[in-house]
Amino acid sequence: MKIEGKQRIWMDYQKEIADDHFFYVRSCVRQNFFPGSEKTFLRILQSELQKDIYENPSHTTCSGIGYHADIVPFETSMTMVARQFALMTEAGYENFTTSCITSFGLYSEVLETWHHFPETEQKTRDFLYKATGRTFKKPSNVSHASDIIFKFRKKISEKGKYRLINRQTGQPLRVVEHIGCHYSKMFPSKGVGGAEYPYVLTGMIDEWGGEVIDYPERRHCCGFGFRQYFVQANRGFSISCSKKKFESMEPYKPDMILTNCPGCPMFLDRWQYAISEMEGKTYGDNGYGIPVLTYEELAGLVLGYDPWDLGLQVHQVPIEPLLEKIGIPYDPEMKFRNISGQDIGRPESPSFLKFYPEKV
């Protein structure tokens, strides 16, 4: 592997990422999948980086999941996207920031469509005005939230309390990075580092002290793939995709997986449980699986945030072995307590995949 070859490609795919004053739109599913991630993003930007970031409670889905599942026509999606832009315009913002990768892909696709087919933009403006009386300006910058964490990765590192180093061996943690398909596979120039050797997550891992693993099935789908999962009959294909990735990365002994998509961490995390139940097979150290994190969660850990404030207790693969490797303290007693200290109940322990605490 010649790192200079990758670096040359990374140089070819630089993108402009706004510096401040962000209009933030949330993901439809992340608040259920990994509920601490979006809150952590806002906390990092506002408290650590002193950035202005605003979200409007009236914003809706972008319709991306429906669009990619062929149940929402593109004209409808464009109009919904236009409404989000109208909310941004009304709030006085120009820098549009998405939590969801599929949203990021859809916003990029809509803007490209309007650029190449201006009549579709006019038609969308007409639809929006007739339906809502709203008008809008197109954003001057569209960034995914991971782009912004990437942009400020050095500042996060400077403020950080922990590095991605195994405290017992002193070696960098070995990290698998996995970008969402809609981040740069649709428009390579819109992702940091392009589509084939994306740098957005790699840059964070490098900066925070870890070592990125380049394994053969790195580009393979996480297993979400929309129709692989939404169509119930296809779910065997979904889990097969995830399994293919686990088998491919296993010989490299990864300490964790880092993702920037709503679906990828969900499937890479939960399917480890399902595979263990189906086949008795676990990946990672000593039967604990390979922890899967979102970039906000990892940034939060680097910054020294309490793991349970980050929502890491809702992961299927236990996070504790990773915390212990890095040397991050945690209170096991608080894992399943809410903000008021009340017990929120505990999940049933899996049959094979080890869990913390092991006895329930």
Next chain:
Amino acid sequence: MNKTAIIIGGGVAGMETAIQLLRLGIEVYLIEKESRLGGHLNSWDHLFPNRRDSKEVSEYLQLGMNEGISLHLNAEIDTLWNDKKKFNIKLKDGTRLNSDALVIATGYEVFDARKKEEYGYGIYDNVITSVELEEFLRNNELKRLFEGKTSKRVGIIHCVGSRDEKVGNLYCSKLCCVTGVKQAIEIRERMPDIEVFCFYMDLRMFDRYFEEMYFEAQEKWGVQFIRGRLSEAAENQDHTLLIKLEDTLTGLPLKMNVGLLILLVGFVPSPETRRLASMLGLKEGDDRFLCPADEHTLTNSTKIPGVFLAGTVKGPEGIAGTITDARAAALQVAAYLTSRE
């Protein structure tokens, strides 16, 4: 005749044009940016279809180069202009030349395989181009490519940078298919324990003896041809390569580990060809190669009187075709100069 011609480019086309113009009594200046003549011919070991040593063709061309040709090696053009009477050239070393006719023979360069990012050239250790393989063949170092390798398989990928909308090259480079067949045979000949797989879209064996060579590769040398375009290559822990494609004859996806991946890189116009075209106002086609005055009847002339094209500035061509084209260009130049007497 007492007329002069400047030929820019000292590869096969430029050399043969110079030789023929000299024979026709025209004073020739030959400008080459490298330190020696021969161009891409110097990179090849053996030539298809008869697999003769490329040095034989080099020697033939060198024999024709005599003192009558004013040779300028290591020469780069600084400025070029037409004052209606003469074509004037100032070289970067300050030398000034002028002539009654100008022949553009600046040829091609091979496609930069790094643009096919998913194939990993320049990133993975065991991905090389067909041009680099020739270097190993020429130096009799083929075995060095397989030292310590766990896989004894080679994948040869056709159409890298050719017939590929994604990289902006819709044209066929014509000669990669037969080059792949030739190289596959050469690998099997020299190292029979190596398995060779050619991955192709379709095989364009258009010229004399090409098809025979393709049959020989299969029947005598056991080269395996699989119809399918490479989707991606990834590096395994042991530095072998995992390649993925669809076998379009069986309709099934295919994954294979290979120890070496050879990319058959196509033709693209050389930067110098494009620079000269810009300086002279010559027309480029959609494929960025230069356009002759007429695609059928004036294949060596341009819209600018006195400016002629020879060889691969007009598109992919083999050595035999290039030599033939150079001779045609020389005749066109001579006819033009005679008409001005």
